[in-house]
Amino acid sequence: MVTLSEVARRARVTAATVSNVLRNREKVRPETAERVLKAIAELGYRPNLNARALAQGRSSTLALMLSNIANPFYPEFVVAAERAARQAGYFLMVCNTDDDAQIGRAYLNQIAGTLVDGVLVMNTDTAMNELCIAAMRSAPILLAMWEHPEKPPALPCVAVDFAQAGALAAQHLLGLGHRNIGMLIGDGCGGLQDARSNGFRTALAAGGVVRATVEMVVRDSIDSGYEACMTLMATHPGLTAIFATNDLLAIGAIQALVGMGHAVPGDVSVIGITDIALAHQVRPALTTVAIQTEASAALSIRSLIRLIDEPLQGPSMVIAPAPALIMRDSTGPRRKRNARAAKAGA
Amino acid sequence: MVTLSEVARRARVTAATVSNVLRNREKVRPETAERVLKAIAELGYRPNLNARALAQGRSSTLALMLSNIANPFYPEFVVAAERAARQAGYFLMVCNTDDDAQIGRAYLNQIAGTLVDGVLVMNTDTAMNELCIAAMRSAPILLAMWEHPEKPPALPCVAVDFAQAGALAAQHLLGLGHRNIGMLIGDGCGGLQDARSNGFRTALAAGGVVRATVEMVVRDSIDSGYEACMTLMATHPGLTAIFATNDLLAIGAIQALVGMGHAVPGDVSVIGITDIALAHQVRPALTTVAIQTEASAALSIRSLIRLIDEPLQGPSMVIAPAPALIMRDSTGPRRKRNARAAKAGA
DNA sequence: ATGAAAGCGCTAACAC
DNA sequence: GTGTTAGCGCTTTCAT
Secondary structure, three states: OOOHHHHHHHHOOOHHHHHHHHOOHHHOOHHHHHHHHHHHHHHOOOOOHHHHHHHHOOOOEEEEEEOOOOOOHHHHHHHHHHHHHHHOOOEEEEEEOOOOHHHHHHHHHHHEOOOEOEEEEEOOOHHHHHHHHHHOOOOOEEEEEEOOOOOOOOOOEEEOOHHHHHHHHHHHHHHOOOOOEEEEEEOOOOOOOHHHHHHHHHHHHHOOOOOOOEEEEEOOOHHHHHHHHHHHHHHOOOOOEEEEOOHHHHHHHHHHHHHOOOOOOOOOEEEEEEOOOHHHHOOOOOEEEEOOHHHHHHHHHHHHHHHHHOOOOOOOEEEOOOOEEEOOOOOOOOOHHHHHHHHHHO | OOOHHHHHHHHOOOHHHHHHHHOOHHHOOHHHHHHHHHHHHHHOOOOOHHHHHHHHOOOOEEEEEEOOOOOOHHHHHHHHHHHHHHHOOOEEEEEEOOOOHHHHHHHHHHHEOOOEOEEEEEOOOHHHHHHHHHHOOOOOEEEEEEOOOOOOOOOOEEEOOHHHHHHHHHHHHHHOOOOOEEEEEEOOOOOOOHHHHHHHHHHHHHOOOOOOOEEEEEOOOHHHHHHHHHHHHHHOOOOOEEEEOOHHHHHHHHHHHHHOOOOOOOOOEEEEEEOOOHHHHOOOOOEEEEOOHHHHHHHHHHHHHHHHHOOOOOOOEEEOOOOEEEOOOOOOOOOHHHHHHHHHHO
């Protein structure tokens, strides 16, 4: 490995000068700089980032902790986060906890403040939250995609107004005439997605529908959305619409409905939340409430970096861009014959 | 930040002893060790991984470079790779190059040998290949998911027998009686997926079918699979089966077929390669050739670590577990009426 | 079994 | 402008 001092020797300067050339190009005479640059090129020198990190006390690396990158939502977030990090001069280390708190804990203990300058954490449950608070001593931690803007956590966070997302979904369904609605509530990876379902319920009530016909809590996946929807339709055949707290569930629901011979949206409408890429790739394309994943990821990274640059005690919350309804092909007006069926089923 | 020497002072020993406690627990007297452990706990000491990396000359971190983690295949690979790395005592840093050679280059230059002890690279095109070879000077590089076992690259690699995968797909379709077959060939993220298509063609010929009725090269995504399949069916209405070099294309093809009113597999069979999670989640569930992603990822990580432990000059190739046909619901026997249509279309 | 000391490769004051 | 000098926090001989 070629070191700074080897470069220095060859350029007939001292290590400090080489270091200066590498950063504040101001304080070194052009000719000298050129000599140094030449030596660097000839030797194929590349700075040792570990040494630099040690000397500077900062590694220019960020960590992103998430529960399971196999969930299609995360990769989309990761892409945007990595891009934002890179543009700000940081590396991004993605830590997959495999839904295992022990692993999350191990990562946090090991890397916070030593390998990385800050950590972005997604989907914290209460246990994870404690760990994060403890880890704050070592390095800035920021919660991304916080689901409860109305109750800020004890840590800095970027919140998404999921209640609003739920409300938009409800208003859309109500506007289409649906009154007999089933809900699929995901358990996320850090607790129930209840901000979304609460927002939905509230808007439903505001629209004159006392409550959803039926609610079901399920694991966050296409498969469980499928299973759950089968159950829902078996027990409540009159449903004319299904709201799922996330797109995976909604996609599973569509498949179940189609599989059972129901037309979507002819017989039953389906709406989700998130707008993952898959949402526009399935047929019928999924109507959903987009939560601006990319913007949120970039905002989270920027906020974390700000936190690193100017440490700030205590919590602070920034709200991500508002959710927006994306109308596609899985929702449509309630049909007459379903109206009757709905009565029967309710 | 609590340092080693603070711990040492409190435990009334020297830094070396603390360090010894932290690794070779052998050479330190139990009572001393206990005192040290106590001090560590009381102070909440956590080793600075950068300092350790600098002193040891190794960071216990691996990098995984991939072109675009938004492609659903990668997250599945990443999960397995991260798990294998963690179990071997390594961190995994996922580097998303965003399909941009410049970014790949920058990553390689910056991290190889300084931040990470080794790099796993996926989907190298020739340009990337050159970069990797150059980077080998700094740290071991290993190509994962190499598509051409018959021509080993100039770097160590873990190869997957994709030709065999293509052959399995061909044999399956032939066995079902299909003779009028369309091919969708993905352009991957580092060149055509031609090992797969060649394997398919060869097996087709061996089965007495001179060649596929029609071939199309397309970008690697559900959307382009959809578009391409529309075109294919418009120009060759007699096709009774479609082979896609990867599952995304196959899934898009199914959607197109269903959208056009063809039954799958009743009228047209569809088969892919890879067996991503989505393959069993779509309807009809996709018949595909599984390439043992998890095993391959774990094998790649282990091989890379071996390369780090005992550096080895020159290329070396290890073959991942063989592909296997996964029969699901998107393929079925050729139907009579299609046989006629096939004649017409051929 | 423990301590002393050197050094990993780089940065950052401060002199000159 | 450039050199000198100290570290950053840890590991690792080598003495003791």
